[in-house]
Amino acid sequence: MPIETLPQALRENYKKYGSRIVAMRVKDKGIWHEYTWEDYYLKVKYFCLGLMSLGLQRGDKVSILGENKPEWFWAELAVQSARGAAVGIFTDCLPNEVKYYVEHSDSTFVVVHDQEQVDKLLEIKNDVPKVKKVIYWDPKGLWTYTDPILLSFDAVIGLGKDYDKKYPELFEEMVNQGSGNDIAAFCYSSGTTGLPKGGMLSQKWLVESVREWARLDGWFGKDYEYLSFIPPAWITEQGIGVGGSILARMVVNFPEEPETVQENIREIGPGILFFGARLWENLNRMVQAKMIDSTFLRRLIYRLILPLGLKVADMKSRKKKIALPWKIIYFIAYHVVFRQLRDRLGLSNVDAVYSAGAAVSPDIIRYFKALGIDIRLFYGSTEQGVMSMPREGDIRPETSGPPVPWVEIKLSDEGEILIKNKYPYSGYYKDHEATEAKIKDGWFCTGDFGHMNKDGHLIVIDRMDDLKELSGGKKFSPQYSEIRLRFSPYIKDALVIGGPDKEYVTVLINIDLDNVGRFAEAHHIAYTTFTDLSQKKEAIDLIGKEIAGVNDTLPEWTRARRFVNLHKEFDADEDELTRTRKLRRTFVEDKYKDLIGALYGDEDRYKVEADVTYRDGRKGTIETSIHVNKI
Numbered sequence: 197m198p199i200e201t202l203p204q205a206l207r208e209n210y211k212k213y214g215s216r217i218v219a220m221r222v223k224d225k226g227i228w229h230e231y232t233w234e235d236y237y238l239k240v241k242y243f244c245l246g247l248m249s250l251g252l253q254r255g256d257k258v259s260i261l262g263e264n265k266p267e268w269f270w271a272e273l274a275v276q277s278a279r280g281a282a283v284g285i286f287t288d289c290l291p292n293e294v295k296y297y298v299e300h301s302d303s304t305f306v307v308v309h310d311q312e313q314v315d316k317l318l319e320i321k322n323d324v325p326k327v328k329k330v331i332y333w334d335p336k337g338l339w340t341y342t343d344p345i346l347l348s349f350d351a352v353i354g355l356g357k358d359y360d361k362k363y364p365e366l367f368e369e370m371v372n373q374g375s376g377n378d379i380a381a382f383c384y385s386s387g388t389t390g391l392p393k394g395g396m397l398s399q400k401w402l403v404e405s406v407r408e409w410a411r412l413d414g415w416f417g418k419d420y421e422y423l424s425f426i427p428p429a430w431i432t433e434q435g436i437g438v439g440g441s442i443l444a445r446m447v448v449n450f451p452e453e454p455e456t457v458q459e460n461i462r463e464i465g466p467g468i469l470f471f472g473a474r475l476w477e478n479l480n481r482m483v484q485a486k487m488i489d490s491t492f493l494r495r496l497i498y499r500l501i502l503p504l505g506l507k508v509a510d511m512k513s514r515k516k517k518i519a520l521p522w523k524i525i526y527f528i529a530y531h532v533v534f535r536q537l538r539d540r541l542g543l544s545n546v547d548a549v550y551s552a553g554a555a556v557s558p559d560i561i562r563y564f565k566a567l568g569i570d571i572r573l574f575y576g577s578t579e580q581g582v583m584s585m586p587r588e589g590d591i592r593p594e595t596s597g598p599p600v601p602w603v604e605i606k607l608s609d610e611g612e613i614l615i616k617n618k619y620p621y622s623g624y625y626k627d628h629e630a631t632e633a634k635i636k637d638g639w640f641c642t643g644d645f646g647h648m649n650k651d652g653h654l655i656v657i658d659r660m661d662d663l664k665e666l667s668g669g670k671k672f673s674p675q676y677s678e679i680r681l682r683f684s685p686y687i688k689d690a691l692v693i694g695g696p697d698k699e700y701v702t703v704l705i706n707i708d709l710d711n712v713g714r715f716a717e718a719h720h721i722a723y724t725t726f727t728d729l730s731q732k733k734e735a736i737d738l739i740g741k742e743i744a745g746v747n748d749t750l751p752e753w754t755r756a757r758r759f760v761n762l763h764k765e766f767d768a769d770e771d772e773l774t775r776t777r778k779l780r781r782t783f784v785e786d787k788y789k790d791l792i793g794a795l796y797g798d799e800d801r802y803k804v805e806a807d808v809t810y811r812d813g814r815k816g817t818i819e820t821s822i823h824v825n826k827i
Contacts, residue, residue, distance in 0.1 A: 201374035201399040203240070203277040205442045210237035219441075220266050223452040223460060231266060236273075239266070241367050242356030243349070244274035247305060248366075249359040250352070251328055254279040257301045257382065261285040261294065261316075262309025264424045264450050267333040267349055269438060271307040272428070276380050276399070277371055283382040283394075284429030286775035287313070288768060295320040298327065301382055301394060301625065306330045307349070311337035314346065321345055376400035379622060381438075383431040383578050394625035395578040397434065405581050405619035406439040408602055412585065413572070415444055415548045420467030422446045425457045429775070431578050432552060436470055462542030469543070470550040474777050476560050476571065477682045479541065484685035485711045488718070501533045505566030512565065513592045534567045543569055552576050557679040558593030565591070572597070575656050579621040580640060583613075584654040595653035605654060606639070612660055613646050614639035645673075662781055664694040672701065672754040674781070677746065684742040685711045689766050691784055692756065693792055702795040703756040704788065705739055706765050712738065727820050730761040736825055744827055757827055758795050763804060763820045791822065800824050 199205050209219070213233040220231040231239075244252075252258070258275045260268055260282055272282040283301045285294055287309070294316050298306060304326055308314055310333075317330045321343075332338060333349035360367065380399045384392035410416035422441060426433040441448045446468065451460040461469070471479070487498050508526045511518050518526075538544050549564075552574050561571050575584040575596035583605065586597030599605045602618035616639055623631040634641050645663055646656040657663075658673040665671045674692035681690040681703070689706035707730050715738060716723055723729040739761055747755040766772040772784050785792065794802040805819045 197372070200376035200403060201276065201371075201378065202380065202402055202439060202442055203273055203371045203374055205403065206233075206237055206240060206273055207371055209233045209442060209445060213445075218447055220269070220448050220450070222266050222450040223456070226452070228449075236266075236270070239270040239353070240273040240277060242353045242360065243270055244277040244356065244370075245359040245363075245367055246352035246354070246356030247274060248278055249355045250305070250347075252278055252280060252305065255379075256280040256305075257283050257303045258305045258307060259283040259285055259294075259298050259301060259303040260307045260428070261287065261289070261313045262307070262333070263287055263454065264426075264428065264433075264437075265309065265333070266450060267307070267309075268428050269441075269448070271331075271349075272381070272438060276378070277367065277374070279370065279374060279378050281379045281382055281396070284384075284427070284434075286427050286429050289316075289775065290769060291316045291319045295323050296391070297384065298324045302326060304328055308332050310334040314338060314341065318343060318345075374399065376403065381434055382625060383429065383434060385578050393627055393630055395431075396622040396625055397431070398622050401581065401619050401621060402434065402439040403443065405602065406435050407443050409435065409582055409585075409600070410440055410444040412600060413548050414588070415440075415446075415468050417445060418467065418547075420444070420446045420547070421449060421464050421545075422468050423449045423451060423457070423461050423464050423466050425451050425454065426470055426472070427775070431576070431581065432470055432550075435581065436468065436550075440468075458542065460542075462540070465542065465545040467545055468548045468550075469546050470552075472777065473551055473556045473679070474682075476551055476556055476564070480560055480563060480683070481685040481688075481708055481711055483537070483541070485714055488685075488711075489714060498533060501529045502566065504529045505534060506562060509562055509565035513562070515590065530568060538567055538569065543567075548572070550574060552582075557683045559680065559683045561591075561593040565593070575654055577642060579634070580615050580617050580642070581619065581621075583615055583617070583642075586653075592653065595649065595655050597654065598652045599654065605648070607647060608641075610660070611645045611647060613642045613644045613654070613656070615642060616640070665696050666694050666701070666753060667696055667699050668753065670753045672751075677701070677703070677750060677754060677756070678779075680746045680749065681705075681743065684746075686715065686738055686742055689779070691766075691779060691781065693785065693795065698796060700757045701754055702792070703743065703759045704784075704791070705743075705759055705761050707735060707739065707761055709765075726765070727763040727818065730763060731820070731823055736761060736823055740825060740827060747827065755827075759825050759827065760791065760795065760802070760822050761825075763818065763822055794824050797824075 210233045215232045215234040217233055218230045219233045219236045221228045260271050262268055275282045283303055285297045306317055306327055314332050329347050330345050331347050331349055331352055335348055376399045378399045379396045380402050381397045382394045384394050424437045449464050451457045487495055504525055549569055550572050556573050564571050570591045572586045573596050574582050576582045582600055583603045584596045584599050604616040606614050608614055643660050644656055645658050645660045648654055658675045663671055664674055677692045678690045681687050686708055687705055688708040691704040693702045709726050712735055721734050729735055743756050743759055768775055791802055802822045802824055804822055805817055
């Protein structure tokens with residue numbers, strides 16, 4: 197029978213490879229534990245039947261809240277096997293956010309990781325009466341919990357085995373009945389412009405579009421190693437991690453802890469890798485910081501060799517023929533510096549390397565291209581998946597490549613990117629009006645501003661709503677400047693400000709505590725806290741030079757003239773960032789409107805009393821004085 201669903205594809209792998217081939221590994225207490233395709237299939241089967249014995253029905257939704265572990269994948273495939281839908285929730289969501297996702301999706305079960313997530317559900321359980329059971333997979337700290345709503349993952353597996361004895365043919369029948377039109381998963385939008393909307397993804401979306409993607413980029417059937425650390429609540433991990441691992445038969449590896457990801461990447465040596473924009477920026481900042489701390493000789497070699505790699509990278513981007521002398525020079529540069537650097541970063545074996553979710557500075561893409569790593573900055577969305585993709589041999593730092601074969605792209609008169617997709621999403625859950633509002637004359641309106649270059653490559657510039665106009669009438673893209681500012685090892689985040697009532701551009705800066713801290717130590721500058729360091733004259737001068745450097749690459753009217761180093765980092769728990777770490781621009785500008793007013797005033801200091809929300813939900817305030825600085 198044709199394979200229309202992920203559970204059907206999983207069963208096919210089980211029949212072909214059984215206990216002979218590893219499907220998953222997870223590191224626990226320093227040891228890698230392996231699961232074969234047989235293990236994967238049986239865990240899914242018995243967990244599915246266990247849920248059914250507890251009342252799971254076709255069409256039900258099940259929320260999953262936890263770190264990347266095999267249990268997340270098993271739970272999702274189990275729900276889909278019963279023709280239900282999995283609802284991903286980010287691990288760092290606060291209880292009221294968890295309540296929104298569980299309540300809005302009408303989830304009947306919630307599968308969680310550990311005590312921290314269990315506590316969130318117990319706090320809101322009276323507000324989500326549809327939830328029958330909260331099922332946890334890590335029992336640590338939960339031995340004394342007696343709430344009847346709780347049940348362990350292993351207990352559900354046991355119930356499934358008993359249920360299988362009563363109904364031995366049931367699981368196979370359900371998997372056979374699965375259809376490409378079944379809703380497989382909910383992926384909620386990032387919520388940059390309001391409450392997150394539940395995008396419904398069908399089995400056809402997960403199977404057909406991901407299969408075409410894997411074939412297009414050459415990772416179908418390559419037996420790649422893959423490290424799963426992107427939140428499965430994000431659509432990208434649904435595509436590469438959950439769907440891609442089954443359809444392309446990759447080995448999925450799960451890190452021991454979020455903090456060990458970089459170490460585990462080096463151990464695994466993945467062939468396929470996805471880093472969000474912020475992770476590539478962090479990786480680049482880390483390399484630059486390590487070089488600052490390195491010996492004089494190593495710094496000298498690095499500074500002599502890197503321009504050679506960048507020169508060759510530029511030739512490749514322009515599709516120029518590389519002359520033999522340059523090939524020899526790059527060969528030497530690669531083996532002297534770049535190969536060891538790739539090994540230190542765990543990128544020795546990477547073949548297909550991706551980024552998406554936010555714009556990446558062309559300088560970042562150019563830098564890694566010099567190392568021999570081609571980052572494919574694809575353009576996609578929760579609703580439409582991958583829409584444009586750089587192709588091997590034609591990767592350019594400033595573009596997101598041409599449209600993928602299953603998508604048509606055109607631009608509206610205003611420059612908005614419009615889409616027709618062979619594999620679209622199935623609409624927003626319980627929001628037909630919002631679904632219809634996204635369609636205009638049969639085209640999906642992305643809300644993004646961009647243009648196509650003469651070679652048919654898509655260049656995504658910014659959100660339509662985020663383009664700014666200064667009082668003189670000239671427009672600029674804040675994001676364009678922000679991604680270049682984040683290329684600095686000393687700037688973790690930036691919010692560029694402007695508007696029709698403003699004559700010039702200003703910027704709010706989050707310093708990178710680690711790297712600015714190293715700078716302070718190297719220059720014998722004493723400091724106590726993030727706030728204290730951010731307001732040191734030397735730190736202000738350091739950031740001012742970084743902004744001035746970016747200003748030199750920008751048209752005059754878009755250059756920042758004043759800035760502040762913020763006293764705190766932007767925080768998702770305070771709604772300043774989405775859970776995928778995108779800035780909620782409108783919210784932040786409103787929250788800091790008085791500080792922004794000071795940027796356009798005459799004072800050189802601004803006193804701030806800010807509310808702070810701690811990770812455990814407690815609230816507090818801090819008082820400090822912020823320097824308002826001129827470039």
